[in-house]
Amino acid sequence: MATFTCDSCGKCCSSFGSFIAIERQMNDRDYYCRYSLTRDRFPVHVDAEYTDEVSERYSAPAGTGGSAGKRPCPFLCRKKDGVGLTCAIYATRPQVCREFRCYRMLVYDSSGHLSGKVIGAGEISTVDETLARLWKEKILSLPHAHPAGANDPVWVKTVTGILAAHRYRGDAVE
Known part of the structure; x- marks a missing residue:
C-alpha cells in the first residue's frame, strides 16, 4: 500500500x-x-x-x-x-x-517510474498513452461493489492484476 x-x-x-x-x-x-x-x-x-x-x-x-x-x-x-x-x-x-484522498492508487511502469494516479473511483490521470488505453479498454468498465469505489478490495485486486499482466504496478493508497 x-x-x-x-x-x-x-x-x-x-x-x-x-x-x-x-x-x-x-x-x-x-x-x-x-x-x-x-x-x-x-x-x-x-x-x-x-x-x-x-x-x-x-x-x-x-x-x-x-x-x-x-x-x-x-x-x-x-x-x-x-x-x-x-x-x-x-x-x-x-x-x-x-x-478524502486526491488519488486512490498510484500506477508505476516496469522501471518503477510513476505513470499515473487513479482519481476517485475510476478515472486515471496519466500521460502514458499505453496506460491510458489499457485503462480505457480493460479497467474503466469494471464494476465497484464497494460504495467507496476504488477502496473495494475485489476491484483493487482485479485492477492490480490487470496492471501486472501489462507490466505495470498498482499501489492502492491508504
Missing part, C-alpha cells in the same frame, strides 16, 4: 464551499458548521495563525466568495510562507475531509 501524501495544491477543497457552511461563530477561533450533503453539524477550531483570515471571510457579505457553484471551502487558506494552501481547521476537520 502506498501512503497518501498531500502536496498542498488545494484542489481537494477548491469547490467544497458549496458543501461546508459556517452556521455560527462561537468565538474568534471556534465555529459550528454543517456538511450540506448529510446535514451533519460539526464544531471546528481554527488554527491561531488563520483566525483573522477565516473571521474576515465569515464576516464578508454573501455572494463575495466566488461563483455559486464552485466556492472554496471557507477554511482553505494560503500558507503563511506563500507556498501552497492549507486547511485552517486540519486538526478538527470533519470526517468527509479526513477520508
Whole structure:
C-alpha cells in the first residue's frame, strides 16, 4: 500500500464551499458548521495563525466568495510562507475531509517510474498513452461493489492484476 501524501495544491477543497457552511461563530477561533450533503453539524477550531483570515471571510457579505457553484471551502487558506494552501481547521476537520484522498492508487511502469494516479473511483490521470488505453479498454468498465469505489478490495485486486499482466504496478493508497 502506498501512503497518501498531500502536496498542498488545494484542489481537494477548491469547490467544497458549496458543501461546508459556517452556521455560527462561537468565538474568534471556534465555529459550528454543517456538511450540506448529510446535514451533519460539526464544531471546528481554527488554527491561531488563520483566525483573522477565516473571521474576515465569515464576516464578508454573501455572494463575495466566488461563483455559486464552485466556492472554496471557507477554511482553505494560503500558507503563511506563500507556498501552497492549507486547511485552517486540519486538526478538527470533519470526517468527509479526513477520508478524502486526491488519488486512490498510484500506477508505476516496469522501471518503477510513476505513470499515473487513479482519481476517485475510476478515472486515471496519466500521460502514458499505453496506460491510458489499457485503462480505457480493460479497467474503466469494471464494476465497484464497494460504495467507496476504488477502496473495494475485489476491484483493487482485479485492477492490480490487470496492471501486472501489462507490466505495470498498482499501489492502492491508504
